[in-house]
Amino acid sequence: MLNDATVLFQIAGIGIIVAIIHTIMKQMGKEDIAHLATVVGFILVLIIVINGLADLFQQIKSVFLFQG
Amino acid sequence: MDIIQIVAFGIVTSILYIILKDLNTSFAFFLILITGIIIFLAIIKQIGVIFSLLESLGAKANIDGMYMETILKIIGIAYIAELGANITKDAGLGSVAAKIELAGKVFILLLAIPIITAVIEAILNFLPAS
Numbered sequence: 341m342l343n344d345a346t347v348l349f350q351i352a353g354i355g356i357i358v359a360i361i362h363t364i365m366k367q368m369g370k371e372d373i374a375h376l377a378t379v380v381g382f383i384l385v386l387i388i389v390i391n392g393l394a395d396l397f398q399q400i401k402s403v404f405l406f407q408g
Numbered sequence: 409m410d411i412i413q414i415v416a417f418g419i420v421t422s423i424l425y426i427i428l429k430d431l432n433t434s435f436a437f438f439l440i441l442i443t444g445i446i447i448f449l450a451i452i453k454q455i456g457v458i459f460s461l462l463e464s465l466g467a468k469a470n471i472d473g474m475y476m477e478t479i480l481k482i483i484g485i486a487y488i489a490e491l492g493a494n495i496t497k498d499a500g501l502g503s504v505a506a507k508i509e510l511a512g513k514v515f516i517l518l519l520a521i522p523i524i525t526a527v528i529e530a531i532l533n534f535l536p537a538s
Contacts, residue, residue: 345417347442352424355435362432378432385438392445399449403456404484 347388354381414447440498448491455487478523482516489515 358381365374421443428436459480466476489512497505 345420347446348417348421348424348439351435351439351442352428355428355432355439358435359431382434385435389438389442389445392442392449396445396449396452399452400484400488403452403459404480404487 347392351385351388354385357381410450414450417443417447437499441495444491444495475523478519482519485512485515485519488512 358378361377361381362374365371365377421439425436425439428439462480463476466473489508493505493508493512496502496508
């Protein structure tokens with residue numbers, strides 16, 4: 341997991357791109373699409389992070405608490 | 409040289425965080441969260457090796473398995489509570505972090521109850537029955 345720092349850049353990239361989209365859509369006067377883009381980006385990153393978190397909790401359970 | 413990797417990882421995260429902080433705060437928070445997760449995942453395998461060593465030592469010293477298991481569980485609870493408290497503190501929720509730490513302490517005490525009772529019973533056996 342440590343060897344691929346790509347996750348980090350993925351999240352940072354998604355964040356930057358979403359911020360850019362948000363700004364552009366705001367300039368074009370389409371507030372709703374701007375917020376929609378933010379929400380979609382948020383969910384994408386949330387999926388990545390939740391996967392990592394589940395992995396971590398599973399590992400902690402198996403090492404510390406002696407469960408499958 | 410895993411430690412160099414981890415330090416480099418932290419530095420990269422800091423740079424990305426500084427860039428992303430002004431653009432989008434929630435994504436910056438996710439960045440912190442995933443960094444904590446990845447570093448913890450890198451550590452936990454080594455912790456497993458250390459624990460297996462501790463267990464084999466305990467088995468050689470004929471220590472009751474229940475005590476070793478309790479101690480390892482306590483260490484696990486401490487690690488998890490620390491992780492959660494740090495992440496919530498980073499998100500700016502100091503009070504929630506304090507609550508998580510309190511919960512960790514309570515659960516550790518709860519797990520330690522059998523050991524404490526064993527110690528107290530041993531002490532009571534030493535006392536002369538008056």
